[in-house]
Amino acid sequence: MNKSDMIERFNREQRIDIVYPGTRREADEYVIRQISSGEEDSFISYSSLTASQADAIIQRELDYFASLGRRFEWKLYDFDQPANLRDRLEARGFEIGDAEALMVMGLESGHPLLTASIPESIKPITNDEGVDGLMALEESIWQESHQELGHRLKHDLRHTPDELMIHAAYDEAGRIVSGAWMYMHTGTSFCSFWGGSTLPDYRGKGLYTGLIAIRAQEAWKRGFRLLTVDASPMSRPVLERKGFQCLGYTYPCKSPQV
Incomplete structure (x- = not known):
């Protein structure tokens, strides 16, 4: 296309x-x-x-x-x-x-993301406590309140759990050091990627790539074939290396x- x-x-x-x-x-x-x-x-x-x-x-x-x-x-x-x-x-x-x-990628059988190994430190978030930990990470990186976002994610996990998937990477002490989420838009071809923030000391260790891969794999399992994300200048080069195309800004x- x-x-x-x-x-x-x-x-x-x-x-x-x-x-x-x-x-x-x-x-x-x-x-x-x-x-x-x-x-x-x-x-x-x-x-x-x-x-x-x-x-x-x-x-x-x-x-x-x-x-x-x-x-x-x-x-x-x-x-x-x-x-x-x-x-x-x-x-x-x-x-x-x-x-x-605005980055978009089509998934096809055999795409490298679909067979990529996922770091063991990456796990799903399924409850309010996990969301609070993720919001603490976001606030520490961006230095601004993420209270409204946290409320929305908690609400959507409870009321539309089939449309939202959240993952985070944890350090040995159980602290979230990187996290991201994905909305699966029922009735469309798209899943949208959000987040992807990583603490500075944990960048360059494959966590961001792992979060991309696990979401792509889950999207594929559920029948979605297009991924989209609004990418920052820092994220765009990584996404392009994975196969995302820039459609505009x-x-x-x-x-x-x-």
């Missing part, structure tokens, strides 16, 4: 038709909204705009979410139209986050405070 076809498939399955756990999907001819039922921000997963209507729709969405008393994220991709949509959002007060590479655009 060529790049343009893959972008079309990604848009359809991961941005337009998808219903995310813990959200209410709202759609019209201009945007797809995902309204959070919890503490996390709601977001716009997809937009179809022209240059002549973009500013009016942006203001409409600002007014709509203000009426809900909610801040939201406009998840923007660099192939979205109009081409200057990011500039238009910024002009309306949106905070534009750092770019991440995505930007988290946070609306002004309500």
Whole structure:
């Protein structure tokens, strides 16, 4: 599948038709909204705009979410139209986050990830205590609260356990030193990868690769054939060596405070 076809498939399955756990999907001819039922921000997963209507729709969405008393994220991709949509959002007060590479890989029989050995230190997380340990790791690395993320992961493990898989690598003292999770999007071809944070002293030891491999193997077992991840500059080279292709760049655009 060529790049343009893959972008079309990604848009359809991961941005337009998808219903995310813990959200209410709202759609019209201009945007797809995902309204959070919890503490996390709601977001716009997809937009179809022209240059002549973009500013009016942006203001409409600002007014709509203000009426809900909610801040939201406009998840923007660099192939979205109009081409200057990011500039238009910024002009309306949106905070534009750092770019991440949209990476996608197709799994086929015989792919090296499917036969890769998994480090013994990598184990599944299935309870709240494990999630708390993973959030402690995330907070120690990124120096910011991950409370809302922790609540969502706990909720999804309890209510949609067939759609979420979490793994972590432990040191000899039982401390989590690397961790990642995967959502398996029922009704689509995709699993999405998240996390992958590793403590500095444990980088370069194969843990990140092991977390990629175990998720790929689980995705394959469950019939999913496409993997996607928003990659940081540090992660992108590793993912490319494993066979991921960059389709473009995505930007988290946070609306002004309500």
